[in-house]
Amino acid sequence: MEFSRFEVDAKDGETVGDVAYRRIRSDIVNGRLKPLDKLKLDKLKTAYNASVTTLREILNRLAVEELVTAEGQRGFRVAPISATELRELADLRVLLETHALARSMQNGDLDWQGNVVSAHYKLSVIEKELIEGKPDWLDRWVRHDWGFHYATISACNTHALMQTHSSIFDRFMRYHMLVLDFRGTGVAEDHVALRDLVLARDTERAVALLTRHVESGVAHILGTGRIP
Template sequence: MLKKTGETAETVSEVVFRQIRQDIISGILPPGSKIRLEQARERYSISVSPLREILSRLTTENLVVAEGQKGFEVSPASRRELLELADLRVVLETHALDLAFTAGDLEWEASIVAAHHKLAAAERRLLAGDASRTIEWVRYDWEFHQAIVSACNSATLMATLSSVFDRFLRYHMLAESFRGKPVVEDHRALFDFALRRDAEQAKAVIRRHVHSGVEHILKSGIVA
């Protein structure tokens, strides 16, 4: 959020970068859609030159595709990418989990308890039919998974996992439906195993959780 006069162009660019990235992940900018520079310039209130730089940055995460002289478009959704992201997420998250379970302290445990409390509250509302809580749930879902692996002591691993998590999340947002009780049960099991530091059981939950998500997305028909 821009708060002070005289903030740098870099700060403005960072805000717009997050906005465009979030619009892609949430599906506001759908897969395969053209990003027309003049329209995007007006929409995000930024000049064309930094806008080009932002879109180029997003190509490094495979969220945007550069079309040479034609401009940019949102990366298409595909079954192949979905499966690749699922496999990569499992590898990264289970590795980070192993490291975190070894190094985690009492503060780490407290962060997991707090994150799960917020997530469980959002899930209860979703199960009760309050679909307006979906965006809130998305944020709390990541905060919970992040809390569990946060003690891995690797900024690079956390940043890479965050990027993969978001790209995988884009497919869930495109499927436009909450998976319901099985997700809640997975999160509760993961919470219990984390506090018990049972790495093998927790990793098994992660694998089931991610692969069930893939099956749900494929059943929705958003990718062939």
């Protein structure tokens, strides 16, 4: 499963920059680095064990992904958040993910179906723990929520679409992590229903459910009152 960008341990053949990039990106998406935090190179050098030159390259890369903002000679900050951006990201996620979902339901084979079932089972275990009151599992929920949604669209056979979607998905999920408030049984029930509709190849109802699922996520996040 496509979990690599959530993993921070070094892999064979990776550079220090590869690991530092994933760690900084993960810390932004998971809310450990807060919106508008100043990204001071001397502190980052110690925290992420990378040179200033490498860190500049990483922060410029993250600026392209709109997770970081460059301030010219004044350096870098974590990108700001807003209700407007959240709604825009949700709209774009729906556009990309529903298209990819429809293509996957048309093209997916038995292995694809098995991956959907497996990814949902892992997600359901995490959601059960969260519903029972274990908020420290939220990081794992982000990972496995992505894993399930990725599995459902993985047979779309369009690399550029998947790359763009994954970037938008992460920026959307950043808002979930910043409010640190799990949606509860409703989101878990959505995932069960989406799994069943996907396996039944019921494209129209699956697309409608996915759209409502994303929109309800926006409403939940904004309802916490923590997004300006």
